[in-house]
Amino acid sequence: xxxxxxxxxxxxxxxxxxxxxxxxxxxxxxxxxxxxxxxxxxxxxxxxxxxxxxxxxxxxxxxxxxxxxxxxxxxxxxxxxxxxxxxxxxxxxxxxxxxxxxxxxxxxxxxxxxxxxxxxxxxxxxxxxxxxxxxxxxxxxxxxxxxxxxxxxxxxxxxxxxxxxxxxxxxxxxxxxxxxxxxxxxxxxxxxxxxxxxxxxxxxxxxxxxxxxxxxxxxxxxxxxxxxxxxxxxxxxxxxxxxxxxxxxxxxxxxxxxxxxxxxxxxxxxxxxxxxxxxxxxxxxxxxxxxxxxxxxxxxxxxxxxxxxxxxxxxxxxxxxxxxxxxxxxxxxxxxxxxxxxxxxxxxxxxxxxxxxxxxxxxxxxxxxxxxxxxxxxxxxxxxxxxxxxxxxxxxxxxxxxxxxxxxxxxxxxxxxxxxxxxxxxxxxxxxxxxxxxxxxxxxxxxxxxxxxxxxxxxxxxx
Amino acid sequence: xxxxxxxxxxxxxxxxxxxxxxxxxxxxxxxxxxxxxxxxxxxxxxxxxxxxxxxxxxxxxxxxxxxxxxxxxxxxxxxxxxxxxxxxxxxxxxxxxxxxxxxxxxxxxxxxxxxxxxxxxxxxxxxxxxxxxxxxxxxxxxxxxxxxxxxxxxxxxxxxxxxxxxxxxxxxxxxxxxxxxxxxxxxxxxxxxxxxxxxxxxxxxxxxxxxxxxxxxxxxxxxxxxxxxxxxxxxxxxxxxxxxxxxxxxxxxxxxxxxxxxxxxxxxxxxxxxxxxxxxxxxxxxxxxxxxxxxxxxxxxxxxxxxxxxxxxxxxxxxxxxxxxxxxxxxxxxx
Numbered sequence: 001x002x003x004x005x006x007x008x009x010x011x012x013x014x015x016x017x018x019x020x021x022x023x024x025x026x027x028x029x030x031x032x033x034x035x036x037x038x039x040x041x042x043x044x045x046x047x048x049x050x051x052x053x054x055x056x057x058x059x060x061x062x063x064x065x066x067x068x069x070x071x072x073x074x075x076x077x078x079x080x081x082x083x084x085x086x087x088x089x090x091x092x093x094x095x096x097x098x099x100x101x102x103x104x105x106x107x108x109x110x111x112x113x114x115x116x117x118x119x120x121x122x123x124x125x126x127x128x129x130x131x132x133x134x135x136x137x138x139x140x141x142x143x144x145x146x147x148x149x150x151x152x153x154x155x156x157x158x159x160x161x162x163x164x165x166x167x168x169x170x171x172x173x174x175x176x177x178x179x180x181x182x183x184x185x186x187x188x189x190x191x192x193x194x195x196x197x198x199x200x201x202x203x204x205x206x207x208x209x210x211x212x213x214x215x216x217x218x219x220x221x222x223x224x225x226x227x228x229x230x231x232x233x234x235x236x237x238x239x240x241x242x243x244x245x246x247x248x249x250x251x252x253x254x255x256x257x258x259x260x261x262x263x264x265x266x267x268x269x270x271x272x273x274x275x276x277x278x279x280x281x282x283x284x285x286x287x288x289x290x291x292x293x294x295x296x297x298x299x300x301x302x303x304x305x306x307x308x309x310x311x312x313x314x315x316x317x318x319x320x321x322x323x324x325x326x327x328x329x330x331x332x333x334x335x336x337x338x339x340x341x342x343x344x345x346x347x348x349x350x351x352x353x354x355x356x357x358x359x360x361x362x363x364x365x366x367x368x369x370x371x372x373x374x375x376x377x378x379x380x381x382x383x384x385x386x387x388x389x390x391x392x393x394x395x396x397x398x399x400x401x402x403x404x405x406x407x408x409x410x411x412x413x414x415x416x417x418x419x420x421x422x423x424x425x426x427x428x429x430x431x432x433x434x435x436x437x438x439x440x441x442x443x444x445x446x447x448x449x450x451x452x453x454x455x456x457x458x459x460x461x462x463x
Numbered sequence: 464x465x466x467x468x469x470x471x472x473x474x475x476x477x478x479x480x481x482x483x484x485x486x487x488x489x490x491x492x493x494x495x496x497x498x499x500x501x502x503x504x505x506x507x508x509x510x511x512x513x514x515x516x517x518x519x520x521x522x523x524x525x526x527x528x529x530x531x532x533x534x535x536x537x538x539x540x541x542x543x544x545x546x547x548x549x550x551x552x553x554x555x556x557x558x559x560x561x562x563x564x565x566x567x568x569x570x571x572x573x574x575x576x577x578x579x580x581x582x583x584x585x586x587x588x589x590x591x592x593x594x595x596x597x598x599x600x601x602x603x604x605x606x607x608x609x610x611x612x613x614x615x616x617x618x619x620x621x622x623x624x625x626x627x628x629x630x631x632x633x634x635x636x637x638x639x640x641x642x643x644x645x646x647x648x649x650x651x652x653x654x655x656x657x658x659x660x661x662x663x664x665x666x667x668x669x670x671x672x673x674x675x676x677x678x679x680x681x682x683x684x685x686x687x688x689x690x691x692x693x694x695x696x697x698x699x700x701x702x703x704x705x706x707x708x709x710x711x712x713x714x715x716x717x718x719x720x721x722x723x724x725x726x727x728x729x730x731x732x733x734x735x736x737x738x739x740x741x742x743x744x745x746x747x748x749x750x751x752x753x754x755x756x757x758x759x760x761x762x763x764x765x766x767x768x769x770x771x772x773x774x775x776x777x778x779x780x781x782x783x784x785x786x787x788x789x790x791x792x793x794x795x796x797x798x
Contacts, residue, residue, distance in 0.1 A: 064565045070518055071561035075554045077528045081543025082550060088543070089608060092536020093757035097765040100533035103526045104772040111522045112779045115515025116786055123786050163758065165608065167536070170760045401544045402609045411551045418555050422562055429569040 008400050010408040011083035014415060016382075020375060021419050022076050025069030027374045030144055030190065031197025032062045033137040036117075040133050044126060053217045057438040058201075061430055063118055068426045070111075072419075077103075083408060085401030087389055094160055094168045094176060095150045102150075106143035110136050141190065148189055152182035155381070155391050156250045168390065180250055184243040185381075191236045192377065195337065196370025198228035202340075203367020204434045206360035213354050217438035222363070223353060229341035237334055241297070247381075248298050251391060253312045254384030257323040259294055260284045261308040268292035269306035274328070277321040282309070284324075316387065323384045330376040333369045340366050468763065469756035472534045473745060475769060479530055481734050483523035484592075485636070485727050490517045492637020494560050494585020495630060497578060499656060505649040506578060512644040512791050514564055519780055521557070533765050537608060538745045538755040544610035545603045546595045546617055553591035560584030586630060593629030597622030597671075600740065601678050602748040621674060628667035632730065635660040639712075639723040644791050657722065658713050664726075665706065668733055675740060679748055682740045695739055701732050 036058055043051035077099070080088045088096075116124055116132035124132070159175025160168045170176055205222030208215055248255045256262075260272045262282045271294040275287035295304040309317055340362055347356045385391050389399045490513040500506045513520075531539040543550060563581035567574055594617060601621060604612035638657040642650055676683035686695050705728040712722030745752045756762065 064569065067518075067562050067565040070521070071558040074521065074525055074557055074561075077525050077532075078543060078550055078554055080532060081528070081539050082547055085540035085544045086609070088532060089537050089540040092532050092539065093761040096529070096533030096536055096539075096757065097761050099529045100526070100765050101768055103522065103529040104768060104776065107522045107525055108519065108772075108776045108780075111519040112776065112783055114518055115783050119515045120786055167758075169758045170764065173760075173764050401540065402611070403544065403547065404614065407547055407614060411547075414551065414555060418558060422558055425566060425573075426562060429566060432569070 005405065005409070007403050007405040007408050008397055010405055010412055011400055011403065012396065014083060014408060014412045015079055017412070017419070018072065018075055018079055018415055020378070021423060022069070022072040023374060023378060024371055025065055025072060026140070026144070027193045027196045027371065028065050028200065029062060029069050030140040030193035031195075032058060032065065033140045034194065035197055035201065036062060037130075037133050037137040040130055044130060050216045050220050053439045054221055057217065059118065061433050064426055064430050064433070066110075066114065068423055072423070073107075075415075081401075082411075083401060083403055084389075084399050085403075087394065087399035088401075090167050090394065090399075091154070091390060092167070094157075094170050095153060097170075098146050098150045098153070098177065102143055102146035106139045106146060109139035109142065113139070144190055144193070145186060148186045149177050149179070149182050152185045153177075153179045154389060155185075155385055156181040157390050157393060168393075181243075181246055184239070184246045187239045188236070188243045188377075191232055191239055192370070192374050194228065195232050195236055196374055198225045198232065199337065199340075199363075199366050199370045200368070201225040202229060202344075202363045203365075206363035206367075207434070208437050209354055210357060210360050210364075212437065215437060215439070219354050221438070222360075223348075226341065226344035226348065226353065226363075229337060230345045231341075233334070233338045233341045237338065240331075240334065245298060247384075251385060252307065253309065253316065253318060254323065254381070255298065256307070256309045256312070257318045257320045257384055258327040258380060259298075259306075260287070260320065260324045261294070261306060262320070263310055264306065264308040265295070266305045268303045269294040269298075269308075271297065277324050279320055318384050318386045323380055326376040326379040326383070330373050330380060333373040333376070336366065336369065337373075468759055468766065469534075469752045471766065472530075472756065472762055473752045475766075475773070476527065476530050476534070477734075477738055479523055479526045481731065483520070483527055484734065485730050486520035486523060487517075488633045488730060489513075489636040489640040489723075490520055491560070491585045491589050492633040492635065493641065494563075494581045494637075495589060495634045496637050496641070496653070496656070497582040497585070499652065500649065501652060503574075505652070508645055508649050508791060509641055510564065510567065510581070512641065515787050516783060517561075517564060519783065521561070524557075530765075534757050534762055535745055535752075535755040536757055538750060540608075541603060541605055541610050541746055541750065542599070545612060546598055547614070549591040549594045549598070549617055553588050553595070556584040556587035556591065558584070560588065585633075589630045589633045590626040593626035594618070594622045596629065596737070597625030599747065600625070600675055600682075600737070603746050603750075605746070605750055621678065624667070624674070625671055628664070628671055631660060631667055632664045635664045635726050636723075636730070639719075639726045643719045643723040646790050654713065658710075661709055661713060661726070664729065668702075668729070672736070681748065685740060685742075695736075698732060698736050698739070702729070705729050705732060 036055060039051050039055040039058070042048070043055060113132040113135040116129065117136050120132065121129045153176055156179050157168070158179040159170065159172035161171050163169045201221050202225035205218050205225060208218035209222055212218065244255065244258075259269070260275060260277060261269060262284065268291065270289040270291045272284055272287050272289045275284035275289070278285045292302045295306055296302050298304075298306065309320070343359055343362065344353065347353050347359050353359070387396050388394060389396050493509050493513055497506060497509065500509060528539070531542075559580040561584070563577040563584065567577040567581070570577070597619075598617040601616075601619065603610065604616070635657060638653045638660055641653040642657060645653075676686060686692070705725050708721055709725035709729065712718050712720075712725055741747055743751050743753075745755045
């Protein structure tokens with residue numbers, strides 16, 4: 001069924017598939033780990049049992065999401081070598097150490113303290129348990145820091161030389177880690193993770209408020225999430241704008257594709273809101289555009305000239321249609337999030353935060369949209385830097401290892417089948433947990449994540 | 464003072480892989496032994512005995528891969544290409560057994576599916592690791608910094624032998640772990656299983672040891688010619704002591720902890736033996752540690768953090784084991 005595809009395109013599809021699945025879980029667990037640390041701290045501080053109910057509720061969801069993140073992450077750490085071994089050999093001396101630091105400073109921290117966070121409260125006491133919970137949250141952020149440094153270096157390489165066998169070799173580690181796009185990408189991604197989680201929490205809170213508007217835990221989580229929505233969404237839009245300007249400086253072709261600018265605009269470029277990219281004719285059909293607004297956003301000047309893809313050699317041009325669309329999906333969701341945040345703020349001001357069924361239905365609809373935005377954003381930045389793996393220096397076609405198309409096709413099909421089965425089941429279990437009202441979950445399927453006294457043996461009919 | 468950085472790093476990577484093998488070895492072993500549990504309660508107990516620590520154990524595998532990528536990128540690149548299929552199969556198997564830890568408790572109707580996923584995933588992962596080891600011992604063909612062998616080179620009678628050997632060996636580790644961590648029916652069940660498993664494991668160790676020198680004459684020289692023999696002689700002696708301790712621990716009235724520690728040392732000794740066979744190569748038969756190493760700047764940068772972080776990791780890992788120490792009370796769960 002995959003005959004006729006080259007090993008390169010199959011390997012690219014495999015990487016895109018495994019990394020897209022993987023990013024969903026960290027995007028959720030980075031935010032959720034911090035949320036859990038805050039809930040636990042608030043419980044210890046205020047002694048309000050609502051926080052403890054919420055902690056126990058989200059802890060179970062976190063455990064399932066984290067397990068999926070771990071196993072899909074192990075796959076990623078070997079994906080570089082299996083299909084992209086030439087890239088691994090050449091870029092390994094620079095990005096390998098950063099990934100090793102991710103394992104040493106983040107993965108071990110998360111894994112080492114996760115057991116205590118999930119199972120250990122009664123064994124170690126509240127103080128150490130809080131410490132373990134904070135370590136898990138810190139580990140997820142540390143992991144994001146290193147892996148975004150790696151990704152950013154591939155986008156905006158700095159601080160390296162090339163040796164006699166063609167390897168990228170480190171010259172200045174500071175410049176490598178803090179490469180030009182890293183701070184922007186890191187802020188943008190961490191905020192994205194927090195927002196994604198906030199909207200999931202808002203959606204779950206809203207779902208239960210529709211059924212029982214007096215449930216304290218539902219009210220608390222919905223309120224917290226709506227504060228996040230109104231505070232963090234504007235910050236994210238600003239961070240995204242800065243990131244875009246940074247991209248314009250270092251990867252102009254990506255921005256041209258995002259904007260749909262096939263042609264250069266010497267005196268003010270229009271902002272194309274919608275349209276259909278026509279790669280054959282190199283133009284945007286049916287474009288709806290606002291004159292000069294793109295120059296205003298990117299250059300902060302209505303009449304600033306902006307170069308188009310006509311200045312880029314064809315063989316260096318990214319696939320415009322994908323980038324054009326994914327960028328619009330991400331931005332559209334961002335503004336929809338802002339809209340919900342504002343709506344929530346208005347209802348809060350009017351004292352109707354917990355009573356407005358319209359608000360709750362909107363929040364449920366927006367619940368999963370953070371994931372869509374994260375995926376769309378990553379598609380924008382990763383497809384937009386094609387045809388390179390190390391931007392401007394190493395092409396994707398040169399990065400492929402000595403793999404044969406049938407082997408890549410077979411493993412690709414295996415990944416697709418297994419991932420949909422396994423992560424489909426996991427998503428179902430998470431949704432089922434989310435469907436239970438906080439504080440009323442049956443003790444039955446609690447499993448090893450339990451506070452006291454209930455064992456699986458007692459939970460189930462004896463054999 | 465001049466540091467031989469590639470040599471130091473080879474030691475660190477070997478250490479990480481060894482820690483992985485013995486730690487994930489026993490929790491994969493528990494998965495391999497899942498069908499031998501008599502009932503659901505015993506399976507619950509077995510899984511609970513590793514639930515708080517398995518994730519940390521598996522992180523050593525990520526360090527093995529990530530560390531190799533960082534400091535021996537050429538070895539990483541070549542090995543991943545050569546062992547493409549067993550590696551991918553191992554990863555998929557680890558997906559199944561990893562999620563089973565959580566999914567199993569989220570459903571009654573599908574519990575059996577995740578029980579089988581746990582067993583199948585653990586067994587397949589162990590088999591693939593053994594096959595990968597055997598394929599490395601056989602040697603990997605490299606031309607111009609790339610793998611140049613065939614797609615099925617990893618599948619030979621010898622690699623199947625090493626694959627099955629690792630499955631049986633992990634099962635022994637798992638059985639002795641359960642013996643150490645539990646009381647009651649499951650404890651006795653695993654005690655009964657551990658003795659035959661120990662015998663079969665030793666038969667496999669013997670078979671692999673006898674066949675290894677025939678994979679490449681270099682191995683033969685390394686083990687039996689002077690002066691190498693002075694280095695290799697302690698290995699069989701240590702092995703005999705470990706075997707004695709293992710059977711003493713497994714004998715009626717024997718010490719539970721001793722049996723587990725003895726089976727761990729069987730793995731350690733075998734691992735050191737493999738190290739002696741490989742040295743100075745990182746990928747036999749031609750790629751040496753020094754040829755595969757990244758430039759010194761990469762090795763230094765990574766080493767600075769590693770010497771601080773690895774002791775820290777060992778510290779809090781030990782703490783986590785300490786928190787969940789002692790016999791698991793099957794009636795109480797985690798309090």
